[in-house]
Amino acid sequence: MGHMVRVKGGEVWAEDSGAGASGPAVVLLHSGVGDSRLWDPVLPGLAAHRVIRYDARGFGRSPAPTDSYAQADDLRSVLDHFALPRVVLVGTSMGARTAVDLTLSDPDRVAALGLLVPGVNGYDGLESQEVSDEIARLATARDMDGLVAFALRTWGAAGPDPDTEAETRLRAAIPAWFTTYGKEAEGAPAFGRLGELALPCTLLLGERDQPEVIRCNEAMAARIPGCRLVRHPDCDHFPTLRAPRDVARLVRDLCERVPAG
Numbered sequence: 001m002g003h004m005v006r007v008k009g010g011e012v013w014a015e016d017s018g019a020g021a022s023g024p025a026v027v028l029l030h031s032g033v034g035d036s037r038l039w040d041p042v043l044p045g046l047a048a049h050r051v052i053r054y055d056a057r058g059f060g061r062s063p064a065p066t067d068s069y070a071q072a073d074d075l076r077s078v079l080d081h082f083a084l085p086r087v088v089l090v091g092t093s094m095g096a097r098t099a100v101d102l103t104l105s106d107p108d109r110v111a112a113l114g115l116l117v118p119g120v121n122g123y124d125g126l127e128s129q130e131v132s133d134e135i136a137r138l139a140t141a142r143d144m145d146g147l148v149a150f151a152l153r154t155w156g157a158a159g160p161d162p163d164t165e166a167e168t169r170l171r172a173a174i175p176a177w178f179t180t181y182g183k184e185a186e187g188a189p190a191f192g193r194l195g196e197l198a199l200p201c202t203l204l205l206g207e208r209d210q211p212e213v214i215r216c217n218e219a220m221a222a223r224i225p226g227c228r229l230v231r232h233p234d235c236d237h238f239p240t241l242r243a244p245r246d247v248a249r250l251v252r253d254l255c256e257r258v259p260a261g
Contacts (some may be wrong), residue, residue: 017052
């Protein structure tokens with residue numbers, strides 16, 4: 001069962017699966033094109049592990065922010081709430097960006113890092129101006145159907161037709177793009193510091209993702225020492241929906257690479 005967790009100036013909804021295998025717990029961080037329910041298809045493959053997931057502010061069951069906040073600070077508060085001194089962090093897109101930020105600021109708290117179609121602060125060229133302009137135009141027109149259709153064309157190229165699950169997740173997530181705008185503090189540049197990541201790390205790149213994201217992910221994997229790059233031919237920006245068994249296997253493999261002790 002999930003419950004609300006206090007964070008600075010607010011709260012987030014979080015869920016703890018309870019006791020699992022020995023070793024660090026796994027903490028799952030969702031992307032900006034969904035909430036923590038994006039992990040539903042992956043959870044059966046992680047049944048042997050203790051798994052914590054939560055909704056970022058404004059997403060899913062978490063209230064919208066009322067003041068400035070930082071994603072990495074909220075993650076730290078969640079870890080503290082569950083008394084987790086050291087975890088395996090697995091994030092997708094926005095969640096991966098948060099995972100990198102926390103790992104760079106608190107390296108002792110992260111035993112291994114899984115990055116699925118990640119974003120990262122400080123990388124020029126990740127955001128397409130054309131995409132940003134079209135989102136702004138559709139938002140100004142209050143065209144939710146148009147926003148969903150555009151987002152699916154942009155980030156959901158590998159999906160079926162109709163892409164019911166991705167559409168459902170998007171419709172739930174899009175309002176958070178606006179309730180969090182101007183309140184989420186931008187993290188410090190991290191791309192130039194990726195060489196400091198001294199831990200087991202796997203990065204999944206979706207071959208059917210946006211070209212800008214693919215280029216960013218290739219550059220990230222090249223900078224992270226010893227990073228395992230997985231190029232998935234059937235993934236776009238929704239890897240947990242497109243290839244949940246492969247994602248679960250990636251997480252299990254990452255847990256097995258955590259040094260004992």
